[in-house]
Amino acid sequence: MLSETTRAKILELIQKYPHKRTALIPVLYVVQAELGHISEPAMTAVGELFGLSPAEVKEVVTFYTMFYRAPVGKHVLQVCTNISCMLCRAEEILDYLKTKLGIAVGETTPDGKFTLLEVECMGACEAAPAMQDNYDYHFHMTKEKIDRLLEILR
Ligand code: FES
Incomplete structure (x- = not known):
């Protein structure tokens, strides 16, 4: 689902925050930059990295309009x-x-x-x-x- 480069970026980002969960929004930007949008499988993959359920990740993705849940144009x-x-x-x-x-x-x-x-x-x-x-x-x-x-x- 996520490339090794993206996974490495995510792990690096998580290290910068005192509480892992506070890195969720920057991490979602990284995921969106790679995939173009944040699909349900991507939410699951991110949740696994954070120890969160897919529903907890979805709560954040659906709250902010800057995260796209379907492919978008250039x-x-x-x-x-x-x-x-x-x-x-x-x-x-x-x-x-x-x-x-x-x-x-x-x-x-x-x-x-x-x-x-x-x-x-x-x-x-x-x-x-x-x-x-x-x-x-x-x-x-x-x-x-x-x-x-x-x-x-x-
Ligand atoms: S109402 Fe605030 S930017 Fe449009």
Whole structure:
């Protein structure tokens, strides 16, 4: 399930934390970096490394939107539609992306390049409407900015 390199990275990470369990989130990032998402078998494998049940690992994976439980595209576009962004037309931004990409929220384009997600507050309320392309933030989004972003990412 997990490569030797990933297992070594995980063991190294665990050593850095005073309590093994506190390394769970960084370890899940490492697993996701290798597999692209965190499947049920991956949750079991991680649980074995931590002495946790698959359900305990799943509790964490399902709580955070940055962990994907199914394969995603090369670029995961996450649009915040929480209160500050909603007041700054986040729905328009989301609808524009749906139209431009030809997919609904939760779907991936047929070429595997983009996955579109709607997420809760990403801590960038002062720059609403905000979105992310993988781990990169984009602020004060407009249709023009989306056009430029997609052009760069394509
Ligand atoms: S409400 Fe969108 S970033 Fe906070």
